[in-house]
Amino acid sequence: MNIVGLITEYNPFHNGHLHHFKLSKEVTNSSFSVCVMSGNFLQRGEPAIVDKWTRAKSAVDSGVDLVLELPTIYACQSAEYFSYGAIKLLDSLNIINSISFGSESGNLHLLKEIANVLSYETLDFKNHLKKSLSNGDPFPKARNYALKKSLDKDVSEILLKSNNILAIEYLKALNKLKSNIKPFTIKRKGADYNSNVLTGNISSATSIRKSLLENYDLNDIAKSVPSHSYRHLANFYNKYKTFNKLENYNEILLYLLRTSNKEMLNNLIDVEEGLNNRIKSVSNKHDDIRVILNNIKTKRYAYTRLQRILIHLLLDLTEDKFDTYHNSSLTYVRVLASNVNGFKILKEIKRNSNVDIITKFANYEKIKSKEIKEMIEIDKKATDIYFLGLNTSKTIKANYDYYISPYIKKD
Structure with missing residues (x-):
């Protein structure tokens, strides 16, 4: 069973994500896929435009086998902690063979070089960093200077791109956890991550969100998202008459x-x-x-x-x-969506790992660990607050996590 892990937000799931997913399975020669996805609040400090179940449905309907929720305490963090939390979750499953992530660079060797220097901080690196900081340079500039001296090459442009930064943090997390998961990177295709302009078939998530939040017209983004994603976005909008922000x-x-x-x-x-x-x-x-x-x-x-x-x-x-939660070695698995292959993966997780698996939300109350219970209760709080933002008669009730079951694709 060759399984690739993906770390995502899918806000929303678009054609660029589909391209990355298909290519990831190809380059890793994987037959199965597990996606760790942020819940209702995201790394940039924003609510997702549609809820976690809607986004998980889009992923599974587009071919992903199993979608697991990244705990909220990691989902809304700096790139370093976001990446560590996601890699920690994947590594704890003890069945993931590889991970695949996008980057503007596409040069895994160079990204690894940078990650290794930052992970192990050689004496040479520390001395150059100290020298630059003592000259009054801000930390990012001092770090770039120390990297340039340590690697004998200028990597400052690499560190300006958001997906390169995440890629380096994923690699650092793999180093820190001494993980056996093999990393792969795929060069980003199409529009820049922060582009505000729709560019047809491959548009950035930023431009898609901007269009939806300004115009509320799904026809404008129809060419940029797979049909399944379009349908789930439309269902969400028809129900709530808005997208979240x-x-x-x-x-x-x-x-x-x-x-x-x-x-x-x-x-x-x-x-x-x-x-x-x-x-x-x-x-x-x-x-x-x-x-x-x-x-x-x-x-x-x-x-x-x-x-x-x-x-x-x-x-x-x-x-x-x-x-308290970050320093704990404990973790848990919350299933948001799955297909038939996803259930096969869950069986392998149960066979190879001792992580708590939550499919029916109420079962979390039986978990013995106080820390895990508290982390899950933060996920629940995030969901209830998320729906308050939609401000409709259909979002007044609380305890959504108890009422909404994981999405199961049976064929």
């Missing part, structure tokens, strides 16, 4: 920002002394969440980091909580 939480976030004191803000993941004061000051002056973010943002405080902080505030994710 951060602005939908404006009032909730304003309430939390204005009622949280500086110490409470400082306890959140990604907040440091000084930033809490800035957040508090700005949020007291403005009532629009985008205006607040733009007024907090500086060269030091990136926009996506600030968005993640808002999600951590929504979910009450503190540094102490994260450290």
Whole structure:
């Protein structure tokens, strides 16, 4: 059983994802696939435009065998922790032969070179880093300088691209876990990840989301997504009459920002002394969440980091909580969608791993580990808050995780 692992958000599942999936199975010579997918809140600190079950359906209907949810505590983190959480989950299954990820570079050897230097930090690297920092250079610039000296080549352009950064972090996580999973990278095809313009058959997820959130017209993106994905997007829109976005939480976030004191803000993941004061000051002056973010943002405080902080505030994710869960060796598997092959994979996981597998959500209450229960309850909280953002009569109830079963494709 040759199984390839994929780490995704599928926000939404589009033709570029389908291309990557098919090519991944080809280059890894895999017959089976497992996808670890973010739930309802994502790495950039935003809600997914459609819920996790809708996106998982699109993936399985497009050929993926098994979709597992990446725990929320990792889904809304920096590239380093996002990548580590996903690789940790795949590695814990003890059945994954390879992983395949996209990158702008497409040069696995070079990405590995960079990852190895950053993973093991040779004395040479540390000395160059220290020298640059002592000259007053900001950390990213100092790190690039140290890498250039250690590798005898300039890799600064590589580190400017978002998928290259994730690729390097995946490789670092494999190093850290001493994993036997074999990595493959596929050069990204078509539009740049951050492109805002629809470009036909292969468009970026950013441009597809922009079109949907501005025009709410699925016809505009029909050429850019597989038919299954289009159908599931249409079903979601017909049910809720909207797609989700951060602005939908404006009032909730304003309430939390204005009622949280500086110490409470400082306890959140990604907040440091000084930033809490800035957040508090700005949020007291403005009532629009985008205006607040733009007024907090500086060269030091990136926009996506600030968005993640808002999600951590929504979910009450503190540094102490994260450290407790992150430092635990325990993990769990939450099934979002599967086909017939996916059930074969689940049998292999049960045979080869001792991870807790959750297909029926209520069964998580029987799990003995206090840490795992708390992590799953954060996933549940994320789901309930996610649907509040849609603000329709159909999203008032809570406990969606209890009511919605994994999607099973039987043929």
